[in-house]
Amino acid sequence: MIALTLPAESDADHPFVTRLGGGEKPTGACSRLEQFRDDRSVWCGDHGLLEIFHAGENVQGDVVLVEPAKGRVERLIRAGSRHNTLLVTEQCDQLCVMCSQPPKKTHDDRFEYFTEACLLADEGTLIGISGGEPTLHMERLLQMIEEVLDRRPDLFFHILSNAQHFGPEHALRLRDPRYRKVAWGIPLYSSDPVHHDVIVGKPNAFERLMESFATLFRAGARIELRTVLLSKNVADLPSLARFLAENLPQIEQWSIMGLENAGFARRNFGEMHLALPERFAEVAPALDLAVLHGIPVRLFNIPLCHVAEAYRHLAVASISDWKQRFATACEECRAKADCSGFFEWHPQELVNRVAPI
Ligand code: SF4
Structure with a gap:
């Protein structure tokens, strides 16, 4: 089963939406990839640093809701999926x-x-x-x-x-x-x-x-x-x-x-x-x-x-x-x-x- 929420840590003090990486049409806040490993990635954007623990899931291109207080991201729109x-x-x-x-x-x-x-x-x-x-x-x-x-x-x-x-x-x-x-x-x-x-x-x-x-x-x-x-x-x-x-x-x-x-x-x-x-x-x-x-x-x-x-x-x-x-x-x-x-x-x-x- 594909995980729709993933553990994460963020500098921000309130929830925000961001896209992990650029894309063809998006208008708004995208985050830039800073570091990538098999089990985690670090992203940088208007809301500071975001670290996602994705254990092998490919999150590049996903649009996520980051909830710092809950220590998680919710994958609202997954890149390449027909089922969002x-x-x-x-x-x-x-x-x-x-x-x-x-x-x-x-x-x-x-x-x-x-x-x-x-x-x-x-x-x-x-x-x-x-x-x-x-x-x-x-x-x-x-x-x-x-x-x-x-x-x-x-x-x-x-x-x-x-x-x-x-x-x-x-x-x-x-x-x-x-x-x-x-x-x-x-x-x-x-x-x-x-x-x-x-x-x-x-x-x-x-x-x-x-x-x-x-x-x-x-x-x-x-x-x-x-x-x-x-x-x-x-x-x-x-x-x-x-x-x-x-x-x-x-x-x-x-x-x-x-x-x-x-x-x-x-x-x-x-x-x-x-x-x-x-x-x-x-x-x-x-x-x-x-x-x-x-x-x-x-x-x-x-x-x-x-x-x-x-x-x-x-x-x-x-x-x-x-x-x-x-x-x-x-x-x-x-x-x-x-x-x-x-x-x-x-x-x-x-x-x-x-x-x-
Ligand atoms: S039709 Fe679908 S469920 Fe049935 S054997 Fe083939 S793949 Fe499996």
């Missing part, structure tokens, strides 16, 4: 049964640091935003997106949101051309309102979601719809495919995702998890319907050998590099480079159930 996500809040107004990042009551506002970090990213970087629920802090979030895209129109954002907080007042603002660089990843677990509300743990969430979709579509927003595969909702998938075709045909993509064994999902993983090697036939009809109706559908976080051969072209190697792992047997698989593999914390007995291609 800024967690803007841990608060959420839903309580999904399989939430991988259970919500907290308190909010630590770090938008200022995140804005600085985005401005230091490499040219053309896609930056993920997640939580908690980012739109609980809608004004701060939209201000950050607009400021960054004003100064760095080469960047892109993908924002995960439960879409419970958009209203007609947002339609005009989201029509701004800057939002063509922003895609919203929004979960919908069933076309049955009761089933969806039970899964997200919030009464009337489905109805509120549909109101938000009306605003987002009026604004021309780019939407990726996300459905986590659960034993609870697998029977609903064909109806959901028809529902999307009839009611939400404007979506850019429907992403059907494997369950992550983290957060709340750990408690009932055995009960909620769908064993795809045996049960893929229950998912296939929804994929067929989506394709038939012209809905771009993809499978995320699912190893290729758990997908029936005829549908493997729909699977994306999606698990973030810092939390991805493979079984020993995967070493002999010809498809490994295109395979999502498993989450680092996936149960070992399931990881062992691979069939090299």
Whole structure:
């Protein structure tokens, strides 16, 4: 697993954001490399000296938040990675049964640091935003997106949101051309309102979601719809495919995702998890319907050998590099480079159930 925080010592008396080394496009504070060894490096910049203990991790080009009092750096944007996500809040107004990042009551506002970090990213970087629920802090979030895209129109954002907080007042603002660089990843677990509300743990969430979709579509927003595969909702998938075709045909993509064994999902993983090697036939009809109706559908976080051969072209190697792992047997698989593999914390007995291609 790749470490996202590293021990560090700094001269500064307050937190700051810096980029470790220059780059093609950054506008702002970069630090210069002074010394490099296998296990540590020393950097010099506007905030004085910074020593990072990275034990073999390559940190050159990373954009980091340095927190001197905590003796650490947080790697907000890692150079060369396609999986950089800024967690803007841990608060959420839903309580999904399989939430991988259970919500907290308190909010630590770090938008200022995140804005600085985005401005230091490499040219053309896609930056993920997640939580908690980012739109609980809608004004701060939209201000950050607009400021960054004003100064760095080469960047892109993908924002995960439960879409419970958009209203007609947002339609005009989201029509701004800057939002063509922003895609919203929004979960919908069933076309049955009761089933969806039970899964997200919030009464009337489905109805509120549909109101938000009306605003987002009026604004021309780019939407990726996300459905986590659960034993609870697998029977609903064909109806959901028809529902999307009839009611939400404007979506850019429907992403059907494997369950992550983290957060709340750990408690009932055995009960909620769908064993795809045996049960893929229950998912296939929804994929067929989506394709038939012209809905771009993809499978995320699912190893290729758990997908029936005829549908493997729909699977994306999606698990973030810092939390991805493979079984020993995967070493002999010809498809490994295109395979999502498993989450680092996936149960070992399931990881062992691979069939090299
Ligand atoms: S054997 Fe491993 S690398 Fe090959 S498809 Fe299965 S999980 Fe992926």
